[in-house]
Amino acid sequence: MTDVEGPRSADEAPDTRVGADEAPDDGHPDDGDEVGSTLLPGSGAAGALVLVGTPIGNLGDLSPRAVAALAAADVVYCEDTRHSRKLFSHAAVTGVPLRSLHEHNERDRIDEVVTAVADGRTVALVSDAGMPAVSDPGARLVAAVAGAGLTVTVVPGPSAVLTALVASGLATDRFCFEGFLPRSGRDRRARLAVVAAEVRTTVLFEAPGRVAVTLGDLAAVCGGERTVAVARELTKLHEEVWRGTLADGVAWAADGVRGEVVLVLAGAPAPAETEVDDEQLARDLAARLDAGARTRGAVDEVASAHGVSRRRVYELALRLKAGDGPPVPAGDQE
Numbered sequence: 001m002t003d004v005e006g007p008r009s010a011d012e013a014p015d016t017r018v019g020a021d022e023a024p025d026d027g028h029p030d031d032g033d034e035v036g037s038t039l040l041p042g043s044g045a046a047g048a049l050v051l052v053g054t055p056i057g058n059l060g061d062l063s064p065r066a067v068a069a070l071a072a073a074d075v076v077y078c079e080d081t082r083h084s085r086k087l088f089s090h091a092a093v094t095g096v097p098l099r100s101l102h103e104h105n106e107r108d109r110i111d112e113v114v115t116a117v118a119d120g121r122t123v124a125l126v127s128d129a130g131m132p133a134v135s136d137p138g139a140r141l142v143a144a145v146a147g148a149g150l151t152v153t154v155v156p157g158p159s160a161v162l163t164a165l166v167a168s169g170l171a172t173d174r175f176c177f178e179g180f181l182p183r184s185g186r187d188r189r190a191r192l193a194v195v196a197a198e199v200r201t202t203v204l205f206e207a208p209g210r211v212a213v214t215l216g217d218l219a220a221v222c223g224g225e226r227t228v229a230v231a232r233e234l235t236k237l238h239e240e241v242w243r244g245t246l247a248d249g250v251a252w253a254a255d256g257v258r259g260e261v262v263l264v265l266a267g268a269p270a271p272a273e274t275e276v277d278d279e280q281l282a283r284d285l286a287a288r289l290d291a292g293a294r295t296r297g298a299v300d301e302v303a304s305a306h307g308v309s310r311r312r313v314y315e316l317a318l319r320l321k322a323g324d325g326p327p328v329p330a331g332d333q334e
Contacts, residue, residue, distance in 0.1 A: 047117040049125060049145045051138065053157015056129045057235040057260070059090050061158045067091045069155045073124035075116065077101035077109065079137060083128045101125065106137045110144045117150045131159050135179045135205060160234055161203050164262035167241050168201075168229035171267065175201040181214065188217075196221040197268055199307065204263040208232070211261055212253035218265065219246035227266040233259035270307035281306065281316055295321070 052069050055061040070076055071093045078084035081098045088096070101109045116123050125132045125141065131154075132138035146152050161177050178195060181204060182188040195202050195218070206214050211230065218228070224247030231241045238259065242252055281302055288298035299317050303310040 046151060047120040047122065048151040048153055049113065049117050049123050049142065050153055050155060051132045051142070052124050052126050052155045053131045053159070054087060054126050054129060055235065056158045056160050056163065057233065057239075059087070061235060062087070062091060063155070063157060066155050066157055067093060070096065070124055070126070072122060074121040075099060076124040076126060077113065077141075079127045079132075084126055087126075101137055101141070103137050106140055110141055113141055114144055114148050114150065117145055118148065129158075129160070131157060134159070134161065134177075158235065160205075160231075160260070160262050163234050164229070164231040164241075164264050165201065165203055167231060167234075168264035169243055170201045170227065170229060170264055172201065174199075174267075175203060178202055178204045180205045180207075183210075192217055192221045195265065199267040199270055201267050202265045204265065206261050206263055208257045208259060208261050211257040211263075212250060214263065215246055215249040215253055218263075219250055222246060222265070222268070224250075226268075229264040230257070231262045231264065232257060234262065276306045276308060278316060281308070281313055282320060285313065285317055285320060289317075289320075 050069055050073065052066050053063075054066065070088065070091065073096055075097045076084070077099050079100075079102050081100050084098060088094075088098075099109070101113075113123055125138055127133075127136040127138065130136070133142055142152055165172055165175055176198060178191070181191050181195075195204075204214075215228065215230075218226070224245055226246050227244070228246050228249050229241055229243045230249060230253070231239075233239045236259070242249070244252065284302045284305065285298055288301060289295065293301070295317050299310060299313045302308075303313045
């Protein structure tokens with residue numbers, strides 16, 4: 001994932017070759033398929049698009065397998081070739097051609113990448129930081145390569161989304177990622193309303209200069225007491241994770257926030273069980289069971305949809321099967 005301020009400028013240096021005038025590496029990664037092998041699944045003679053995760057701040061987080069994948073690639077497509085050249089220098093990867101692929105030229109690059117993979121070449125894709133295609137260029141390219149029936153494989157790496165989530169102290173069992181909110185207008189208001197109603201933990205990106213505004217807007221729709229974590233400069237020297245309420249967060253960010261920022265927002269409280277009666281639950285259960293759903297799956301879906309306990313819905317399902325559950329109005333039956 002890129003730095004959370006969004007895509008970088010498109011005025012990149014021309015496509016280039018890393019260290020073309022330097023001595024080559026001593027050798028290639030060991031072949032084999034044992035644990036710890038650097039062999040890429042699906043790569044080789046058949047060709048492959050390899051998505052490679054790169055550090056989100058600390059170069060020490062670049063994995064040996066990522067280095068091997070970049071060194072073995074026939075060509076590497078980068079969000080910013082200048083930025084990636086520094087990473088390649090750190091990893092001592094030489095002799096690999098770099099080509100730019102950013103939000104402004106991704107569509108234009110798709111055909112050449114698909115052709116290269118179809119011709120048996122190994123094409124690597126990196127963003128400036130983190131995992132490609134997550135709030136970064138690459139999603140359309142992956143779809144095109146996969147749609148052509150070609151191999152897409154991944155070398156996992158750091159993720160600002162997951163790093164912020166696990167450091168937030170908020171629920172991690174169910175979460176969603178919203179990326180950047182629209183900057184203004186009707187689209188922003190609509191998205192804020194969706195985020196406010198979301199019962200899962202929500203991870204968002206925001207530019208440092210807009211953190212106070214976004215926290216204020218979230219407080220207005222979610223209530224000032226909703227819990228939030230603001231993670232900045234993750235994995236870097238000045239890493240910080242601030243935790244508190246949205247109302248307190250607005251005051252904390254009022255003087256400005258520096259660095260790359262990820263917001264992690266607690267989910268909305270689940271609706272009280274008293275807000276739905278047994279008749280409504282019975283209708284929903286009956287509809288799912290009549291459609292062929294298994295009892296366990298239907299119970300899980302209804303409990304989740306209404307924010308009620310699974311035990312309550314399961315007991316109701318047993319009563320329905322026994323024929324003594326709450327009556328379902330005839331008008332609701334097919």
